[in-house]
Amino acid sequence: MTMQTYNRSDDVKCLNLFLKNELSAVETYQQCIKKLDDEKIASGLADLQNSHQRRVQLLRQKIAELGGDPVDSSGLWGSFAKMVEGSATVFGDKSAIAALEEGEDRGRDNYIDKSDDLSPEVQRFVNAELLPEQRRSHDMLNRIQQMVH
Numbered sequence: 001m002t003m004q005t006y007n008r009s010d011d012v013k014c015l016n017l018f019l020k021n022e023l024s025a026v027e028t029y030q031q032c033i034k035k036l037d038d039e040k041i042a043s044g045l046a047d048l049q050n051s052h053q054r055r056v057q058l059l060r061q062k063i064a065e066l067g068g069d070p071v072d073s074s075g076l077w078g079s080f081a082k083m084v085e086g087s088a089t090v091f092g093d094k095s096a097i098a099a100l101e102e103g104e105d106r107g108r109d110n111y112i113d114k115s116d117d118l119s120p121e122v123q124r125f126v127n128a129e130l131l132p133e134q135r136r137s138h139d140m141l142n143r144i145q146q147m148v149h
Contacts, residue, residue, distance in 0.1 A: 006119035012068030
């Protein structure tokens, strides 16, 4: 039986990728909320944005605990926020929320796909703290999307 060795810098690199995704989600929700006319939907999206903001804080804290430096911007991921903003302007609320749902799908899949490469400690963190909240966000957005139809 071979023992898998884990490198903290690999954990930090992966967590920083997750952090970029979460920062992008916060930006994307902000852009979408600004464009919406429906106050009830905007309020639901603000709750989702807050959920992503909490994950940003959790990730920053975990990265620092591991001795890493948390990224401070979404980098290229921020272009997704600009695309959603454009969708909301050109195609309306329904398209913007569909784009948000696609982002939620990607976020969920990213946590699932990449967590196998993490050390057991960091894997537990992702599975206990981040993934359940990501799934909850995804489900909430599905309910909001049904309100738009």
